[in-house]
Amino acid sequence: MxxxxxxxxxxxxxxxxxxxxxxxMPLHYKAWKKALAEHGAEYEEELFYAWGGRPIREIIRLLNEMQGLEMPVEELAARKEALYHQLVPTLxxxxxxxxxxxxxxxxxxxxxxxxxxxxxxxxxxxxxxxxxxxxxxxxxxxxxxxxxxxxxxxxxxxxxxxxxxxxxxxxxxxxxxxxxxxxxxxxxxxxxxxxxx
The missing domain is CATH 3.40.50.1000 (HAD superfamily/HAD-like)
Structure with a gap:
């Protein structure tokens, strides 16, 4: 390329x-998958890339709406970021x-x-x-x-x-x-x- x-x-x-x-992006996706699994939520990889550039809290709100969930926005945002930070050394x-x-x-x-x-x-x-x-x-x-x-x-x-x-x-x-x-x-x-x- x-x-x-x-x-x-x-x-x-x-x-x-x-x-x-x-x-x-692959590391962010891993962090999202793990954080969302704790709440029984799905996030398809294609949608993840389609939503690239959207703020983290907006993504959680949209996933809540789409899947009829009530995931805590601030708590989940912090959890996802913490999981991403664990992966940063492999970046x-x-x-x-x-x-x-x-x-x-x-x-x-x-x-x-x-x-x-x-x-x-x-x-x-x-x-x-x-x-x-x-x-x-x-x-x-x-x-x-x-x-x-x-x-x-x-x-x-x-x-x-x-x-x-x-x-x-x-x-x-x-x-x-x-x-x-x-x-x-x-x-x-x-x-x-x-x-x-």
Whole structure:
């Protein structure tokens, strides 16, 4: 797999974290399965990838509605995150994305724009020794409206001091690509594990 970048001169790179920089989606899915099994809930793998980029609490609310359950949102969110953190030491980066991070590090500003909480993002980036490559991290605590709203990407561009039109976004989910487009940014799609084959 090679990532073909769109034509243009970009003054900043913005990266989603899970499934884009780090191959964490299979680990997140394992954590979800284990946490949800404790409540007798199902989460099909195809749906998990289709919902990529959605906030954790929204996923729990939706699963509750779909399956007629009353799982405790905060408690389950904390449990799922704790299970994920146990798996973090086994995390691997996505080489085709790291190649672009290494090539531009020190030349243009870069940010991570994630729907995950800061503790999860810093743990993931720390596990693959990439935390120091980014000028800013925009995480779930930093904005009100998650992807597909453009808020997180616009905040990252503002922090980096680069106009949105001059930012290139790396994303693995349709929600993330929608958010980048809504922010007036060009994006490149990183194939998900199911698409890599």
């Amino acid at each position: 090679r990532l073909e970048l769109p034509a243009g001169t970009f003054r900043a790179y913005l990266f989603d974290c899970d499934g884009t920089i780090v191959d964490s 691997q980066p996505i080489p085709e994305v790291v190649e672009h991070i290494d090539a531009k590090h020190g030349h243009i500003p870069m940010a991570v724009v994630s729907g995950s909480r800061r503790s999860s993002v810093t743990a993931s980036l720390g596990a693959v020794n990439l935390l120091d490559k980014f000028d800013t991290l925009v995480c779930a605590e930093d904005y009100k409206n998650g992807k597909p709203a453009p808020d997180a990407f616009l905040l990252a561009a503002e922090r980096l001091g680069v106009p949105p039109a001059e930012c290139l976004v790396f994303e693995d989910t349709d929600l993330g690509i929608e958010a980048a487009t809504a922010a007036g940014m060009v994006s490149v799609k990183v194939p998900q594990p199911l698409e890599r084959g």
